Amino acid sequence: MAGRIILDGQSFDSTPKPAPAPTNAKPPTPPQAPPGPPGGPGGWNGGEGSEGITGTHSDKAGQSGAPGTPGGNASNAQIWVSVLNLASVDPGNPSWLSAKGGNGGPGGDASTPGGDGGLGGNGGPGWALGRGGDGGRGGAAGKGAHGGDGGRGGDGGHIWIYYGGSVPVVVRDPAALAGGKGGIPGSGGPGGAPGAGGMGGAGAFGPSPNGDAGPSSARQNNGRPGYPGAPGQFMT
Numbered sequence: 001m002a003g004r005i006i007l008d009g010q011s012f013d014s015t016p017k018p019a020p021a022p023t024n025a026k027p028p029t030p031p032q033a034p035p036g037p038p039g040g041p042g043g044w045n046g047g048e049g050s051e052g053i054t055g056t057h058s059d060k061a062g063q064s065g066a067p068g069t070p071g072g073n074a075s076n077a078q079i080w081v082s083v084l085n086l087a088s089v090d091p092g093n094p095s096w097l098s099a100k101g102g103n104g105g106p107g108g109d110a111s112t113p114g115g116d117g118g119l120g121g122n123g124g125p126g127w128a129l130g131r132g133g134d135g136g137r138g139g140a141a142g143k144g145a146h147g148g149d150g151g152r153g154g155d156g157g158h159i160w161i162y163y164g165g166s167v168p169v170v171v172r173d174p175a176a177l178a179g180g181k182g183g184i185p186g187s188g189g190p191g192g193a194p195g196a197g198g199m200g201g202a203g204a205f206g207p208s209p210n211g212d213a214g215p216s217s218a219r220q221n222n223g224r225p226g227y228p229g230a231p232g233q234f235m236t
Contacts, residue, residue: 003088005079005097009072009154009229012105013183018066020109021145026192027056027115036124036133036201044130049121049198052139052214056115058189059221065110065148068183068226071102074157082164091170098176099159101229104151104183114142114192114221120211123201132201135211144189147223153180156232172234182226191217 036047058064077099081091089096117139124133156177161170197211 004095005089007075007077007099007157009074009100009102009180011071011102011180012069012151013103013181015069015105017106017186018108018148020111021063021065024063024112026113027058027142029055029116030118030139032119033121033136033198035122038124039127039130044127046124046126046130046133046201048133049123049136049211051137052120052195053118054140055117055142055192057143058112058114059143059146063110063112064146065108065186065188065223067149068107068151069105070152071104071154071180071229073154074099074101074232076158078160078162080162080164081168081170091168094171094173096171099157099232100176100178101154101156101180103180104153104226106184107148107150107186107223109186110145110147110188112145112189114144114189114217116192117141117195117214119195120198122198123208125201126203129204131203132208134208135198135200137211138195138197138214140215141192141194141217143217144191144221146221147186147188149223150183150185150226152227153182153229155179155229158232158235160235162236174231177232179229179231182228185223185225188221188223190220
């Protein structure tokens, strides 16, 4: 069997995930936002309730998943074709050389949930024939703990090829210098629930509309896949 030159970086895609991050209790819900001001002689209509407070985000250090291990970079090399025969390496064989970046490892999991958004403030009551203020929008849901990002792929090698005397066929396959694949991400904690809107204020002709619920958060704050490594190059 013809010899081969292997300069691949180390891969970690088959290694176990990092230990999961500790699971902490769901953060407490913030208090209701302030109500709108009531109407009065200077302005009959009641004021709109304040927007609810955003729920506590749990994507912080100590609760988020650990990132995956980066893949190793391939080695660079200077190769003299005249020496390859001594190593029983045929450079005309498509598989004579491999200098690929290593694959990144998986990210760790996280499970601490995000906090719920606070209630929107109630609308202020109207005065005389004025209308009540609209209820304030609920607070946005908090993000869950972030899953660990996958490890970055390693870079492919840079290869210099030198000829001495005759110039034999040398296969230069770009796939042999491919960058490594990024690692798979870890799963994250669930997001909290959005806060409900505040109640509309009372007016001469009935209450005003309640506020809308706050924006939702992602169901799970999963990590990002690792970036692929950069491909290598044949330099000469």
